[in-house]
Amino acid sequence: MSSRRQFLSKIGSLFKGFVLLKPVAALYSCASDHLDEFNDHLPEKSLQLLSPNGGEVFTDVESITIHWKAQNIHNINICISFDNGLIWNTAATNISANISNYSLPLSGINSGRCRVKIQNTSDTFIEDTSEAPFTIITKDAATKSIVLTEPATQIALKAGSAYTIRWEAQNITHVSLHISYDNGFSWQIIETNIPNTGTYNWTVPFIISSSARLRVSDANATSIQDTTDFGISIYTEFEINLNTYTQLSTVGGTAVFNAFYFGDFLVKRVSAAEAKSFSLSCTHNGCTINYNAMDQKFYCPCHGAVFLPDGTVESGPANSPLTKYNTILIESESKIIVTSL
Numbered sequence: 001m002s003s004r005r006q007f008l009s010k011i012g013s014l015f016k017g018f019v020l021l022k023p024v025a026a027l028y029s030c031a032s033d034h035l036d037e038f039n040d041h042l043p044e045k046s047l048q049l050l051s052p053n054g055g056e057v058f059t060d061v062e063s064i065t066i067h068w069k070a071q072n073i074h075n076i077n078i079c080i081s082f083d084n085g086l087i088w089n090t091a092a093t094n095i096s097a098n099i100s101n102y103s104l105p106l107s108g109i110n111s112g113r114c115r116v117k118i119q120n121t122s123d124t125f126i127e128d129t130s131e132a133p134f135t136i137i138t139k140d141a142a143t144k145s146i147v148l149t150e151p152a153t154q155i156a157l158k159a160g161s162a163y164t165i166r167w168e169a170q171n172i173t174h175v176s177l178h179i180s181y182d183n184g185f186s187w188q189i190i191e192t193n194i195p196n197t198g199t200y201n202w203t204v205p206f207i208i209s210s211s212a213r214l215r216v217s218d219a220n221a222t223s224i225q226d227t228t229d230f231g232i233s234i235y236t237e238f239e240i241n242l243n244t245y246t247q248l249s250t251v252g253g254t255a256v257f258n259a260f261y262f263g264d265f266l267v268k269r270v271s272a273a274e275a276k277s278f279s280l281s282c283t284h285n286g287c288t289i290n291y292n293a294m295d296q297k298f299y300c301p302c303h304g305a306v307f308l309p310d311g312t313v314e315s316g317p318a319n320s321p322l323t324k325y326n327t328i329l330i331e332s333e334s335k336i337i338v339t340s341l
């Protein structure tokens with residue numbers, strides 16, 4: 001039983017008969033606050049969003065009208081999302097529920113992923129949301145546009161390197177740049193509210209990803225934006241000079257390195273034309289394993305796992321092979337490149 005229900009039980013034992021409890025909601029917010037226990041003795045309340053309920057297209061507008069039906073509710077809050085409900089913006093608070101409709105002024109919006117949510121001001125648990133997204137292109141947004149022009153195709157960018165992001169924008173004074181490392185699921189700021197010069201000299205961060213995306217948006221109306229609709233790879237590589245590590249010029253020769261992203265790893269010359277790289281992190285619990293040049297196996301000092309020369313498990317408790325990295329031997333340049341790609 002929750003503490004609030006315990007509180008209500010105590011109140012009930014003090015007062016025989018009907019007790020009317022009215023919740024006090026001092027904060028107006030688009031976040032839901034479950035106050036259902038307080039409503040046990042109140043008349044039934046309901047709230048229904050009639051429109052926009054999904055599929056509508058509002059173009060060249062300065063406002064949209066929200067329609068609803070309410071029963072036994074005094075005031076409502078209105079929230080709007082431009083990203084299909086990921087982020088809710090409070091648009092109006094404490095609107096009389098009896099008027100049944102409200103004209104919501106809007107500017108700088110160009111989004112096909114809008115949703116509206118209405119909620120009881122004094123009990124935000126009572127709410128209703130557009131069942132599907134709808135489109136808003138406001139009058140002022142109709143004259144604005146932004147297009148990301150570079151990168152224009154799928155590319156691989158080396159961590160730490162310089163890259164120029166380019167875009168073309170109409171009637172936009174300032175822009176914001178964001179990056180996602182997880183295919184657009186979450187976004188991180190590169191820059192916000194910088195002048196719209198059409199270019200940005202970016203240092204590619206040391207965050208390795210095969211599914212990065214870039215986004216440019218109007219700093220004053222973030223729904224006006226453009227995003228790469230392809231994945232960007234951010235990779236790192238480690239270069240080994242064979243004139244320094246001469247043992248790697250001989251078949252069977254090995255050397256151990258430590259580098260960003262790769263951690264401890266062993267490079268082995270396996271033939272005249274090929275080298276291979278193995279992570280030295282044990283796949284059981286991450287201990288650093290040892291390589292034995294005599295039998296060419298890998299031994300974990302922590303719990304005894306043994307890996308064969310090709311990195312597969314000979315004996316547990318590990319049950320996954322060692323991680324291998326893409327390794328490129330360029331004999332003509334006397335170098336080996338280990339890459340995260």
Ligand code: FES
Nearest residue numbers: 282284285300303
């Ligand atoms: S960490 Fe290697 S066997 Fe457990």
